[in-house]
Amino acid sequence: ERTLSIIKPDAVKSGYVKSINSMIKNSGLKIIKKKNLTLTKEQAAQFYSIHSDKPFFNELCIFMTSGPIIVQILEGENAVDLYRKIMGATNPSDAEENTIRKEFATSIQENAVHGSDSKENAIKEINFFFKE
Ligand code: CMP
Numbered sequence: 852e853r854t855l856s857i858i859k860p861d862a863v864k865s866g867y868v869k870s871i872n873s874m875i876k877n878s879g880l881k882i883i884k885k886k887n888l889t890l891t892k893e894q895a896a897q898f899y900s901i902h903s904d905k906p907f908f909n910e911l912c913i914f915m916t917s918g919p920i921i922v923q924i925l926e927g928e929n930a931v932d933l934y935r936k937i938m939g940a941t942n943p944s945d946a947e948e949n950t951i952r953k954e955f956a957t958s959i960q961e962n963a964v965h966g967s968d969s970k971e972n973a974i975k976e977i978n979f980f981f982k983e
């Protein structure tokens with residue numbers, strides 16, 4: 852099974868990429884593809900279009916385009932759920948100990964990482980970044 856991971860601008864700026872990827876590898880997930888890029892406003896709005904009616908949508912797009920991100924495909928048994936487990940809750944104040952967001956996120960918006968929330972969305976999100 853595969854899932855899409857994004858290391859967001861806050862975590863890249865703070866130099867947490869290596870530590871986050873160590874946590875990913877320690878969980879048993881393999882990083883099989885990686886891209887370093889900066890999203891355009893259009894790409895951010897398209898990627899997060901499911902949230903376009905939310906009050907935080909505009910700010911989210913501004914944040915996600917504020918600097919480079921690392922986009923990765925993770926592979927392993929139960930990858931979607933396993934990655935969501937090691938990321939921790941969206942809001943870092945609700946995240947359990949030893950999760951990526953507990954360790955590295957600063958707010959509900961600047962929450963260090965993104966992970967696909969279902970197998971169907973994992974396929975869509977992987978195709979969004981890795982069409983080839
Ligand atoms: P992510 O898992 O990438 O999915 C949607 C993102 O929107 C989420 O992580 C946060 O970065 C952001 N987000 C979710 N809820 C809120 C909120 N209440 N306020 C601000 N940003 C949010």
